[in-house]
Amino acid sequence: MTDWLGRRKHARYPIVVPMLYAFEGSDSATANVGWTRDLSEGGACFELTERLEASASIRATLRTDQGNIETCGQVIWAEGPLQTGGILHGITFVRMLPAQHQTVQGLLLRRRMVWRAVVRIPVQLPVIYQLKGQPRSFHQGQTENVSRGGLLLRLPRVYPPSTTLEVTLRTARGDLAVEGTIAHVEPLDAQTPGKPIRHGFQFTDISYATQTTLARVLAEA
Secondary structure (H helix, E strand, O other): OHHHHHOOOOOOEOOEOEEEEEEOOOOHHHOEEEEEEEEOOOEEEEEEOOOOOOOOEEEEEEEEOOEEEEEEEEEEEEEOOOOOOOEEEEEEEEEOOHHHHHHHHHHHHHHOOOOOOEOOEEOOOEEEEEEOOOOOOOEEEEEEEEOOOEEEEEEOOOOOOOOEEEEEEEEOOEEEEEEEEEEEEOOHHHOOOOOOEEEEEEEEEOOHHHHHHHHHHHHHO
């Protein structure tokens, strides 16, 4: 992997988005799922659940907050599995339409200057939640956007930062249980009386299997 790193032509940025991929020539219905770990105009690092052979050719669809990016790539290296699950793959893009390349450039331009480049995908999912340690005190809410690291939640009342919630996302692929803390709350002057309040929610406990299912839910949204 070290030799390949020395030959990179494009700077990579730690942009995390869900993605679907399939081998060249295979049926799209057999697509598997993963996450990007970084992205550039010429390639990416993918975190996948399986190990792909070096030189394997794949088709990938990256789901961003501005739509999908379709590309074809070739595996250069693989490393792992990681302690937390997943196997890293270095991918070089070998074919991409000009419009798709422009979408990549736009994503990099918007994200390269921010410290946290985890892209939040706009998707509305119903949730049920409870304060940790208060069983059977369930409430309902909804996501406004979702990322690998957390959610933007619309909740019926205000919960102060550091509040720990147990949240279940209702998805087409089943319920996904996560735990996390409120990171920030919509300012009072931005709230609308009678309307749900936006809360930034950061995951503190989410299994790798749940992350993988979440990636598929977002990639297929």
